Amino acid sequence: MADAGASGQMVALAREAKGWTQQDLAKKSGMAQGSVSKIERGHMSLDEEGLERVASALEVPQTLLCMGEAPLALEATCLHHRRRASRMAVVTAKKIEGLTQLVGMSAQRLMEEPESGLVLPLHRQPLGPDVAPQDIAAKLRADWGMSPGPVSNMTELLERAGVTVIVRQLGSDAQDAVSGWPPGGNPIVLVNMGLPPDRFRFTLAHELGHLLMHELPDDEQESQANAFAAEFLLPADLIQIELDGLTVRQFGRLAELKARWKVSIAALIQRAAQLECISPTQFKSFRIRLNQYGWNRREPGDLVPEAPMRLRTAIDRHLQAGRTEEELAEIALMLPEQFRRHYLEPTASPLPAATSTNEEP
Numbered sequence: 379m380a381d382a383g384a385s386g387q388m389v390a391l392a393r394e395a396k397g398w399t400q401q402d403l404a405k406k407s408g409m410a411q412g413s414v415s416k417i418e419r420g421h422m423s424l425d426e427e428g429l430e431r432v433a434s435a436l437e438v439p440q441t442l443l444c445m446g447e448a449p450l451a452l453e454a455t456c457l458h459h460r461r462r463a464s465r466m467a468v469v470t471a472k473k474i475e476g477l478t479q480l481v482g483m484s485a486q487r488l489m490e491e492p493e494s495g496l497v498l499p500l501h502r503q504p505l506g507p508d509v510a511p512q513d514i515a516a517k518l519r520a521d522w523g524m525s526p527g528p529v530s531n532m533t534e535l536l537e538r539a540g541v542t543v544i545v546r547q548l549g550s551d552a553q554d555a556v557s558g559w560p561p562g563g564n565p566i567v568l569v570n571m572g573l574p575p576d577r578f579r580f581t582l583a584h585e586l587g588h589l590l591m592h593e594l595p596d597d598e599q600e601s602q603a604n605a606f607a608a609e610f611l612l613p614a615d616l617i618q619i620e621l622d623g624l625t626v627r628q629f630g631r632l633a634e635l636k637a638r639w640k641v642s643i644a645a646l647i648q649r650a651a652q653l654e655c656i657s658p659t660q661f662k663s664f665r666i667r668l669n670q671y672g673w674n675r676r677e678p679g680d681l682v683p684e685a686p687m688r689l690r691t692a693i694d695r696h697l698q699a700g701r702t703e704e705e706l707a708e709i710a711l712m713l714p715e716q717f718r719r720h721y722l723e724p725t726a727s728p729l730p731a732a733t734s735t736n737e738e739p
């Protein structure tokens with residue numbers, strides 16, 4: 379490795395991905411906090427022993443810290459957050475960003491070999507005065523030659539368009555996913571573990587909207603990504619007929635629509651209100667019913683979970699080519715035990731949880 383020094387940028391990234399402050403790293407590596415700060419700003423370099431201590435405290439290989447810079451990492455401005463809570467601690471947001479960058483680097487390096495079967499084109503589609511999110515969603519469905527019904531597998535679609543989809547514990551349930559598109563690299567969507575399948579699919583559609591429409595953060599982007607997702611999963615010209623005249627007594631009909639369209643009942647009700655198939659008063663009554671039934675926490679009618687396959691396939695290809703787990707960990711810039719835990723063990727299953735463990739008797 380040329381000029382084997384640690385890069386301050388990589389030390390900061392690995393620290394943030396752990397959800398640590400500079401003080402945490404100082405404590406765990408036995409350094410002064412001032413030194414951590416100087417190292418991260420590039421004002422001080424680590425000697426061999428310091429590098430060993432910092433890498434071991436952060437549980438990363440020394441090679442990661444000596445990467446110079448994160449050439450394939452995402453720009454912070456490309457990270458779009460789907461925050462359910464409006465407030466998130468800075469350290470948590472940094473952790474999710476850092477994690478996304480590290481996972482993105484690992485995935486990019488593991489998938490470096492050319493892949494076959496990526497057939498769906500994906501290009502940015504800027505919004506404009508005459509271009510609404512739903513226009514972009516409708517155009518994408520047409521460009522991808524999708525049949526006019528429900529989306530059968532959202533994850534497979536994204537993967538066929540070259541998007542890396544990874545399910546990981548984000549360490550906060552205030553955020554369902556994060557996505558980004560590094561210059562010259564593959565778009566990545568990191569989804570929080572444990573989302574029910576309907577929310578998982580909606581989240582992917584929402585993130586797809588961000589990837590297409592948003593390069594820089596702005597205030598409207600959450601509602602725009604939701605409008606994109608709603609049209610992509612429930613195209614107005616098809617769903618309107620099905621939702622027209624819906625009454626609050628018809629939860630059976632909603633359950634049937636949920637099974638067919640693979641979206642939550644809550645999303646269907648939302649869509650019905652958006653398309654003015656129900657009045658604002660009816661919408662309110664629906665929401666009250668959902669609360670009464672406890673369905674705002676967990677809906678009946680679990681869907682089959684979708685599993686990302688692309689990274690898994692790339693890893694299998696490496697293993698079949700005779701590469702060892704240690705070699706793969708090195709490619710992924712991870713310690714072997716971390717690599718095993720996140721990518722090889724059965725508990726590392728990319729499946730989102732089929733059901734959430736809820737209190738229902």
Ligand SMILES: [Zn+2]
Nearest residue numbers: 459460600603
């Ligand atoms: Zn979002």
